[in-house]
Amino acid sequence: MDNQVIYHNANIYTMNNADGRDRFGFSPAGDRGVRRASAIAVRDDKIVAVGVHADAESALAGRYRKVDLQGLTVVPGFTDCHIHLLWYxxxxxxxxxxxxxxxxxxxxxxxxxxxxxxxxxxxxxxxxxxxxxxxxxxxxxxxxxxxxxxxxxxxxxxxxxxxxxxxxxxxxxxxxxxxxxxxxxxxxxxxxxxxxxxxxxxxxxxxxRVIPVPDFGMCKEAIARVIPYLHQLGITGIHDCGDEVSFGVLQELLAEDNRELLTEDNLDLRICEMIPLHNLDSAIKLGVRTGFGNAGLRVGPLKVFVDGALGSGTAALLEPYSDNPDNVGVCAITEEELTDIISRASKSGISVAAHAIGDRAVRMALDALEKSKAGRRPDDTAPLHNRIEHAQLVSPVDLRRFASLDVIASIQPIHATSDRYMADKAWGARSSIGYPMRSLAENGVRLAFGSDAPVEEPDPIQGIFAAVTRKRHDELSQPGWHTEQCLTVEEAVRGYTTGAAYASGEEHIKGSIAPGRLADFVILSKDIFTVNPLEIADTKVLGTVVGGKVVFDQIRLKGD
Incomplete structure (x- = not known):
């Protein structure tokens, strides 16, 4: 890794909160108001200056390398906020x-x-x-x-x-x-x-319980092989819905004595590892809290299931499924159990990520979060960033409750287009309020985006395309699905950047391109903020930088 580098002649969307933005970082003027720059100065793993070429040069002393990006678009590195890395x-x-x-x-x-x-x-x-x-x-x-x-x-x-x-x-x-x-x-x-x-x-x-557990060495090799592919997609960080096996694998891969499993540039990935429910008591006993760790690997929220899924007909609904009047889905837990779990976790400094897909499950999760008074750490230092995973069907009366309870909506935009026909069949007219990203945003709800891989591919560009157009990439000529729920490009990009950083409590070190932030950014083949939205789907990642290190390079960022 070069100690000092200037990336210049670039079209940089910093996503940095600037004067005139609301508390979520959105510009009143929409995409046209996103703060822009043309140069970035990087020293070691941090950004030291953002602005024009002269700003970048004045921030560095001694020898440095210069990379002319020839007008290409740069955005902060993408974080997939919901992925099952080992499964994938x-x-x-x-x-x-x-x-x-x-x-x-x-x-x-x-x-x-x-x-x-x-x-x-x-x-x-x-x-x-x-x-x-x-x-x-x-x-x-x-x-x-x-x-x-x-x-x-x-x-x-x-x-x-x-x-x-x-x-x-x-x-x-x-x-x-x-x-x-x-x-x-x-x-x-x-x-x-x-x-x-x-x-x-x-x-x-x-x-x-009767399926043999995969060999630990095989798990390490499998994850090591997939990390370079994530870099190709512009992913610099993930929130992993894993367990003690994947957590152990990741710790070993991050250890110096396991570098032989990886090539020079394939390790770098910032991981927020969730705690499975069956490990809650052990985590509490050990004093493990959300946020323990460092910028490479840190402890995330407790993952708890409230219901099932649309495809299996087990998402818990307030009213029966349109295609099966005898079915209202499955609740994986009672509200009393959920409230107790959240209370115990919160008192121990552990935030919660509640899987809730159907409107009944979403309401149950919000009720439990409200009753447990979750949201503060026991020492009252920093807030716990609680979240609801998926939130695919939300009753209109519950939209505002996300914001009032400061609950993040952790959504996978690609589900909206992948599931559209299934949702129309199962939910009928209710699908008009399905995957309500626009409604949530307008109600002041913080959004964080992911893929749910291996359910879908972990491709942030396709997720942005889905959020902005509500179209499938293989049905471009078809009308978008309930386009009243479309987001702007800025809002969609924030879901993978600033929103993702907030969700993991790392908004002070990552998620935007600003001095003092980690040097994680992505170079794109197109300006997704200005092209016809249909062209977003064909946009390619040309380069990915993690902590100042070039980990994916299609344009000779490293030089000859």
Missing amino acids: ALKFSQVDLGCVESVEEVRKRIRKAALESEEGQWIIGHGWSHSCLANAHPHRVQLDDAAPNNPIVLFSKDRHSIWVNSLALAMAGIDRNTPDPDGGVIERDPNTHEPTGILRENAQPLIN
């Missing part, structure tokens, strides 16, 4: 069922995997969905003869349902007499009461 890394070694449109195609791919597997070895797949399977009914018997000597588990795209064969059920000891766990569903044949092989929500751990 491991999916490349599993059977890919994404976009599979028939049960027979699933069987075909399982047969192929069985030929490549030893007898008794688990076959693991991912990505199937009811909507893609043309309303077919997945069943264990459909998998049994595809791989009769191998237990099979297939994770749905939303990861809220699994499809297993009879051998897997037997290994887990699940039969007609096994009761549904609280907050979970073992789907059963209506005539025989035998399990069909579909398990939803809190029933999934019954299978997960």
Whole structure:
């Protein structure tokens, strides 16, 4: 890494809060009011000056390198605020069922995997969905003869349902007499009461506990391989919905004695690691608090599930599903339990990220946050940045409550366009208030954006495109979906930058291009603030810089 570098002749959108902006950093004039610059001076891992070329030069002494960006656009580094990093890394070694449109195609791919597997070895797949399977009914018997000597588990795209064969059920000891766990569903044949092989929500751990845990070394190698790809997408940081395995892997990868797993430029990624609910008591006992760590790896919020997901029909709704009047979804927890969990976490200095997709779950999460009086650390020093993950369907009466309770809406814009047809079918007229990014913003709610990878690809550019146009990249000629919920480009970019930094309590060190901030920024092929919004989808990341180090380079940022 060069000790001192000036990047000049650039089109820089700093996203830095300037005079005239509101407390969320938005310009009254919209995108035209975003603070601009043409040069950045970097020393070591920090930005020391932002302005014109002369400003950058006057901030450095001694030798420095100069990089002419030839008018290219620069924005702060993107943070994916909701990603399952280990799941995403491991999916490349599993059977890919994404976009599979028939049960027979699933069987075909399982047969192929069985030929490549030893007898008794688990076959693991991912990505199937009811909507893609043309309303077919997945069943264990459909998998049994595809791989009769191998237990099979297939994770749905939303990861809220699994499809297993009879051998897997037997290994887990699940039969007609096994009761549904609280907050979970073992789907059963209506005539025989035998399990069909579909398990939803809190029933999934019954299978997960008998699946061999991936080898720790394999997990390290998988994550090491995927980090360079994240750099290619302009990602400089993530909020990882992981567990003790992924946290352990990340700590080892950050240790000096594990650098042999990574090439020179592939390690740098700022990680905010969430705490799974089953580790809350241990975290409290150890005195671990949200914010422990450093700019490389820090402890994030407690992750707690309130409901399921749209694709599995388990998102908890105030009114029944339009396509299934007998279904209102599944609550994974009671309000009393949730309130107690949030209270205990808050008193111990741990913020909360509550997974809530349906409007009933969102209301339950807001009620619990309000009743628990979460929001301050026990020493009353800095606020706890609590958040609701997904918030895909929000009752209009609950919109203002996010802001009044200072709760962040952590949303994945790409879900709005990926799920649009499924939402129209399941929610009917309610889909008009689905994925309400504009409504939340207008009610003063802080937004933080992510992808939910591996559910979707962790591509911030596509997320920005979805937030701004409410279109799918493969349906550009089609009308946007409920475009009254579109955001401006500035608002969308802030979701991945300043909003992301606030969500992890790092707004003082990252998220904008300003003196004293970490030198994390991205060079883009197009000015996404001024091009036709449809062109945003084709914008490429040309370079990514993390802590002053060039980690992805398509334009010779490092020189010859």
